[in-house]
Amino acid sequence: xxxxxxxxxxxxxxxxxxxxxxxxxxxxxxxxxxxxxxxxxxxxxxxxxxxxxxxxxxxxxxxxxxxxxxxxxxxxxxxxxxxxxxxxxxxxxxxxxxxxxxxxxxxxxxxxxxxxxxxxxxxxxxxxxxxxxxxxxxxxxxxxxxxxxxxxxxxxxxxxxxxxxxxxxxxxxxxxxxxxxxxxxxxxxxxxxxxxxxxxxxxxxxxxxxxxxxxxxxxxxxxxxxxxxxxxxxxxxxxxxxxxxxxxxxxxxxxxxxxxxxxxxxxxxxxxxxxxxxxxxxxxxxxxxxxxxxxxxxxxxxxxxxxxxxxxxxxxxxxxxxxxxxxxxxxxxxxxxxxxxxxxxxxxxxxxxxxxxxxxxxxxxxxxxxxxxxxxxxx
Amino acid sequence: xxxxxxxxxxxxxxxxxxxxxxxxxxxxxxxxxxxxxxxxxxxxxxxxxxxxxxxxxxxxxxxxxxxxxxxxxxxxxxxxxxxxxxxxxxxxxxxxxxxxxxxxxxxxxxxxxxxxxxxxxxxxxxxxxxxxxxxxxxxxxxxxxxxxxxxxxxxxxxxxxxxxxxxxxxxxxxxxxxxxxxxxxxxxxxxxxxxxxxxxxxxxxxxxxxxxxxxxxxxxxxxxxxxxxxxxxxxxxxxxxxxxxxxxxxxxxxxxxxxxxxxxxxxxxxxxxxxxxxxxxxxxxxxxxxxxxxxxxxxxxxxxxxxxxxxxxxxxxxxxxxxxxxxxxxxxxxxxxxxxxxxxxxxxxxxxxxxxxxxxxxxxxxxxxxxxxxxxxxx
Numbered sequence: 001x002x003x004x005x006x007x008x009x010x011x012x013x014x015x016x017x018x019x020x021x022x023x024x025x026x027x028x029x030x031x032x033x034x035x036x037x038x039x040x041x042x043x044x045x046x047x048x049x050x051x052x053x054x055x056x057x058x059x060x061x062x063x064x065x066x067x068x069x070x071x072x073x074x075x076x077x078x079x080x081x082x083x084x085x086x087x088x089x090x091x092x093x094x095x096x097x098x099x100x101x102x103x104x105x106x107x108x109x110x111x112x113x114x115x116x117x118x119x120x121x122x123x124x125x126x127x128x129x130x131x132x133x134x135x136x137x138x139x140x141x142x143x144x145x146x147x148x149x150x151x152x153x154x155x156x157x158x159x160x161x162x163x164x165x166x167x168x169x170x171x172x173x174x175x176x177x178x179x180x181x182x183x184x185x186x187x188x189x190x191x192x193x194x195x196x197x198x199x200x201x202x203x204x205x206x207x208x209x210x211x212x213x214x215x216x217x218x219x220x221x222x223x224x225x226x227x228x229x230x231x232x233x234x235x236x237x238x239x240x241x242x243x244x245x246x247x248x249x250x251x252x253x254x255x256x257x258x259x260x261x262x263x264x265x266x267x268x269x270x271x272x273x274x275x276x277x278x279x280x281x282x283x284x285x286x287x288x289x290x291x292x293x294x295x296x297x298x299x300x301x302x303x304x305x306x307x308x309x310x311x312x313x314x315x316x317x318x319x320x321x322x323x324x325x326x327x328x329x330x331x332x333x334x335x336x337x338x339x340x341x342x343x344x345x346x347x348x349x350x351x352x353x354x355x356x357x358x359x360x361x362x363x364x365x366x367x368x369x370x371x372x373x374x375x376x377x378x379x
Numbered sequence: 380x381x382x383x384x385x386x387x388x389x390x391x392x393x394x395x396x397x398x399x400x401x402x403x404x405x406x407x408x409x410x411x412x413x414x415x416x417x418x419x420x421x422x423x424x425x426x427x428x429x430x431x432x433x434x435x436x437x438x439x440x441x442x443x444x445x446x447x448x449x450x451x452x453x454x455x456x457x458x459x460x461x462x463x464x465x466x467x468x469x470x471x472x473x474x475x476x477x478x479x480x481x482x483x484x485x486x487x488x489x490x491x492x493x494x495x496x497x498x499x500x501x502x503x504x505x506x507x508x509x510x511x512x513x514x515x516x517x518x519x520x521x522x523x524x525x526x527x528x529x530x531x532x533x534x535x536x537x538x539x540x541x542x543x544x545x546x547x548x549x550x551x552x553x554x555x556x557x558x559x560x561x562x563x564x565x566x567x568x569x570x571x572x573x574x575x576x577x578x579x580x581x582x583x584x585x586x587x588x589x590x591x592x593x594x595x596x597x598x599x600x601x602x603x604x605x606x607x608x609x610x611x612x613x614x615x616x617x618x619x620x621x622x623x624x625x626x627x628x629x630x631x632x633x634x635x636x637x638x639x640x641x642x643x644x645x646x647x648x649x650x651x652x653x654x655x656x657x658x659x660x661x662x663x664x665x666x667x668x669x670x671x672x673x674x675x676x677x678x679x680x681x682x683x684x685x686x687x688x689x690x691x692x693x694x695x696x697x698x699x700x701x702x703x704x705x706x707x708x709x710x711x712x713x714x715x716x717x718x719x720x721x722x723x724x725x726x727x728x729x730x731x732x733x734x735x736x737x738x739x740x741x742x743x744x745x746x747x748x749x750x751x752x753x754x755x756x757x758x
Contacts, residue, residue, distance in 0.1 A: 041706065045713040047695065071681065071706040078682045079702065085684075087698055302450065303457045305464075316426065319466055323458065327420065327450040334424040334716060 001025040004144065004191040004218040006250045006271075012364035016242060016269035019359040022219075022250055024143040025188035026083065026091045029058045031250060031271040032355055034262065034348040035093060037279065040066040041086040044279050045337045046345065048088050054314050055345040056353070059143075060088055061274050064097035064136050065104065065128075069119055073139035081141030081186045093274075094142040096133050096195075098149045099223075099255075110150065112167070130174035134182065134192075141186045146221060147175045149195040154228040161199035168197045169211050176215065193252060195223040196241055205237055209244035219272075220245045221252040226261070226275075235264055242269035259288055259351055259375040263368050266355050273352070278344035283337045285329045288347045292377035294322070296340065301326040308339065314346035351375070380404040383523065383570040383597040385629045385650075391743035395621060395648035398738040401598075401629055403522040404567035405462065405470045408437045410629060410650040411734055413641065413727040414472060416658065419445040420465040423658050424716045425724065427467050433693050434724040435732070438522075439467060440653050443476035443515050444483070444507075448498055452518035460520030460565045472653075473521035475512050475574075477528045478602075478634075489529065491546070509553035513561065513571075520565045525600060526554045528574040533607040540578035547576045548590050555594065572631060574602040575620055584616055588623035598651075599624045600631040605640070605654075614643055621648035638667055638730055638754040642747050645734050652731070657723035662716045664708045667726045671756035673701070675719065680705040687718065693725035730754070 005023045012018070022029040036043045036051065038060045043051055051057040062082055067073075071085070079085035082092055098115075101108055105117035114129030130148045137145040149168040152161055172194050179192055194212045198204030212220055222241045225234045238253060245251050252272035253265050262273050278288060287294040290311030294301070301322040308317040308325055316339055328336030354371075358364040384402045391397070401408040415422045415430065417439045422430055430436040441461055446452075450464070458464035461471055477494075480487055484496035493508030509527045516524040528547040531540055551573050558571055573591045577583030591599055601620045604613045617632060624630050631651035632644050641652050657667060666673040669690030673680070680701040687696040687704055695718055707715030733750075737743040 040710045040712060041703070042710075042712045042714045045717070047714060047717065049695070049698075066710075070710045071702070075682055075702060075706070079684055079700075085700075085703055085706075087700075087703070303454055305458055316428070319428075321458075321464075321466075323450070323454060324420070324464055324466070327454070327464075331419045331421075331445075331449045333419060333421045334713065335421045335426065337713060338424070338426065338717065 001188045003189050006219065006248065008248060010360050012359040013362050014365045015267050017266045017355070017359050017364050018269060018271060019356045020250065020271060024091045024191070026089065026143050027058075029091055030353070030356060032266045032352045033058055033272055034352045035059050035061050035272065035274040036345050036348075037061045037274055037276045038086070038088075039063045040070060041082060043341070043345070045283065045334075045341045048086065050342055051088070051345075052090075054316055054342050056349045057090070057345065059091040059093060062092055062094045062140060062142060063100060064094050064133060064140065065100035067094070067140055068097065068136050069121055073136055076141070077139050077185070081139075083141060091144070092142040093144040094137050094140050094146065096137070096146040096148045097128055098133075099151050101128055102151055110167075112170075114148075130171040131178045134175055134178040138182055138185050138190065141190065143188070143190065144219065145190050145192055147172045147192060147194045149197055149223055151224050151227065152197065152199050154200065156199045158201055161201055161204055164199075165197045165204050165208050168195065169208070172212070172215065191218040193217055193219045193221045195221045195254070196245070197224045199224060200229055200233060200237065202240060205240055206244060209241050213244060213246055217249070219250040219252060221254055223254045225253065226256045231261070234261070235268065238265060238270065239268045259348070260372045262348070262351065263355065263372050263375075266352070267365070267368060278348050279341045282340035282344040285336075285340065287340060288344050288375065289379070290347065290350070290374075292374060292379045294379050296322065296326050297329050298326075308343050309347065312343070312347055312350055314342065314350070317343045317346060380567045382568050385598065385627065387627060389739050391738040392741050393744045394646050396645045396734070396738045396743050397648060397650060398735045399629065399650060403470045403570070405468060405522050406437075408470055409732070409735060411645045411731045412437055412651055413731045414438050414440050414651065414653040415724050415727075416440045416442075416653055416655045417465070417467075418442045419449060420461060422720070422724070424662065424713075424720045425658075427465065429721055430467070430724075431469075433695055433721050435728045436469070436724065438470040438472060441471055441473045441519060441521060442479060443473050443512060443519065444479035446473070446519055447476065447515050448500055452515055455520070456518050456564070460518075462520060470523070471521040472523040473516050473519050473525065475516070475525040475527045476507055477512075478530050480507055481530055489546075491549075493527075509550040510557045513554055513557040517561055517564050517569065520569065522567070522569065523598065524569050524571055526551045526571060526573045528576055528602055530603050530606065531576065531578050533579065535578045537580055540580055540583055543578075544576045544583050544587050547574065548587070551591070551594065570597040572596055572598045572600045574600045574633070575624070576603045578603060579608055579612060579616065581619060584619055585623060588620050592623060592625055596628070598629040598631060600633050602633045604632065605635045610640070613640070614647065617644060617649065618647045638727065639751045641727070641730065642734065642751055642754075645731070646744070646747060657727050658720045661719035661723040664715075664719065666719060667723050667754065668758070669726065669729070669753075671753060671758045673758050675701065675705050676708050677705070687722050688726065691722070691726055691729055693721065693729070696722045696725060
């Protein structure tokens with residue numbers, strides 16, 4: 001079928017924010033977009049039906065490291081790929097596993113060839129190389145697949161950051177080579193996004209962006225941010241990258257972030273986001289709403305029978321009350337985890353859809369300035 | 380509004396199985412019926428939307444002990460009752476809390492007045508009496524409310540069982556008196572079901588059934604079975620009770636049971652069942668299906684891409700595969716708990732609906748004989 005295609009529709013007045021449409025073999029994605037994280041083939045506590053009907057997810061993530069360990073490529077290939085296995089028939093993006101190998105696995109050893117690591121599940125030894133990670137992502141079959149990169153921690157010293165970036169660039173060439181040598185497995189096209197690294201050094205980030213841009217990929221990602229650096233620094237480096245990465249390709253800021261991070265990222269020219277925050281924080285009782293941030297365990301909600309989020313066009317968030325959701329959390333009921341996850345994901349998807357409308361309407365900048373204050377406030 | 384009404388439609392040929400319709404102020408219930416257990420106002424891991432659309436639940440249970448402790452009657456009254464609080468607008472039945480006080484609470488002390496106990500949550504001291512339990516059930520506002528009884532353990536010696544039964548009968552009188560003195564709180568009628576006790580002694584069970592029948596209640600329950608006695612003994616005492624309890628009122632066998640227990644109970648003249656088994660066992664990976672019993676964690680399902688239950692008209696059970704559900708359990712994903720709970724509840728509701736059709740069609744007895752073998756087999 002066809003390679004991923006990006007139609008840039010509008011750039012906002014007085015901002016670098018863009019509205020566009022990404023077309024993949026599993027359907028269209030309206031940008032800017034937030035992608036719910038479905039690490040092992042399931043967005044935690046939410047059914048695929050709820051993801052479509054209540055959350056309005058257009059694309060979800062899977063993770064190569066987790067899916068490789070469980071259920072494994074043999075099962076995924078027998079199923080006909082992840083889309084057939086988890087029955088999500090819209091676009092999927094898989095992370096390369098690089099980030100997880102560095103953060104989750106034990107005794108990882110980085111060499112030119114790749115990374116030797118031990119599984120966090122059973123301690124078994126594995127090698128991830130650019131080639132093996134491309135092969136695994138072929139077996140998973142996501143529409144967008146990510147290059148195998150090293151994500152250096154924050155802070156990293158200049159020499160380490162430079163060597164790591166250069167390794168990531170060499171690995172990227174090997175990813176493209178491997179992909180060129182291996183056909184799509186399931187009759188639709190997979191698209192490789194390279195990842196900018198370079199830690200928090202302007203010359204390295206600039207060099208990395210130029211190298212990544214030179215590959216003329218279907219889309220480009222910015223990695224190595226939102227790893228503990230101050231927010232302003234994250235915004236500065238996002239701006240720097242967006243100025244170099246090509247306008248005519250979607251830009252993906254990996255692992256970001258809070259609702260206000262996302263609004264700032266959109267303002268700087270980012271088209272795609274992912275983060276575990278809405279689901280993870282939701283499971284801890286932290287709700288992101290159209291009115292602000294709620295700790296639903298707080299006693300103040302015990303007799304508040306207003307909807308979870310009156311401003312959100314999401315059925316469960318309209319149907320159930322804050323008091324009921326608080327009760328579910330206090331009583332450790334599983335339903336609380338589901339309703340909070342749906343609320344937060346639905347809010348994130350609503351937020352990027354609102355941003356898109358304001359980009360198109362021409363008032364993104366003023367809307368954002370006001371709404372950042374709303375979503376940040378603690379209720 | 381109106382008291383609960385039972386229309387007995389058909390009694391099966393060669394069996395005591397019956398098909399009927401219970402009418403309450405929150406709608407009709409087609410019997411025989413299975414009632415999912417929503418202990419603290421939530422059927423664990425399942426949304427109210429899923430309960431309606433996927434499970435086809437007609438009535439759910441709440442538990443007085445749990446709801447009294449959390450969220451408490453103050454919140455429930457402020458909400459306008461449990462129906463408004465959890466947004467389940469079909470019939471609800473509340474257990475009296477007797478069983479939980481005896482099985483969960485610490486340092487319980489039984490006196491003529493009632494039971495002093497300590498909360499399993501925080502050790503706080505409380506008194507449950509027939510009067511207080513009626514008051515709490517008024518605040519919860521279920522359509523069917525249960526008498527406060529003592530449920531003796533199995534085995535119990537004759538003298539203990541006799542004294543306990545007599546206490547349960549005296550408490551029953553106090554329940555009816557209290558109910559007569561207190562109005563419905565929310566504009567619809569609550570109906571008290573008395574509970575037969577008497578342990579495993581025929582004369583006691585007979586005396587208890589006769590006493591309970593003499594109260595001319597809207598429906599009658601059989602308690603104190605499925606507490607560890609052999610299955611055959613449970614069936615024998617169920618048969619004994621059904622022969623005495625009035626035909627024109629619904630009969631509720633409390634806390635039962637496996638799919639085959641339910642088919643046998645229906646055969647003996649039971650109209651209503653509840654049990655935590657479908658949800659609890661589901662959360663442990665044990666599936667009840669139209670083909671038999673499945674341990675979904677078993678390696679044999681790893682690459683079985685057939686639907687969870689091809690024979691069940693339940694969307695999630697048709698949509699997702701056994702291999703995917705197994706993966707969710709092996710990877711400890713919350714979605715597994717939801718899908719297994721929906722499968723099991725949907726199967727239980729399908730099973731009683733099938734039984735009803737066969738009662739009406741006149742071939743219940745032969746269908747049951749064959750199907751008991753199917754549902755019992757391990758796949």
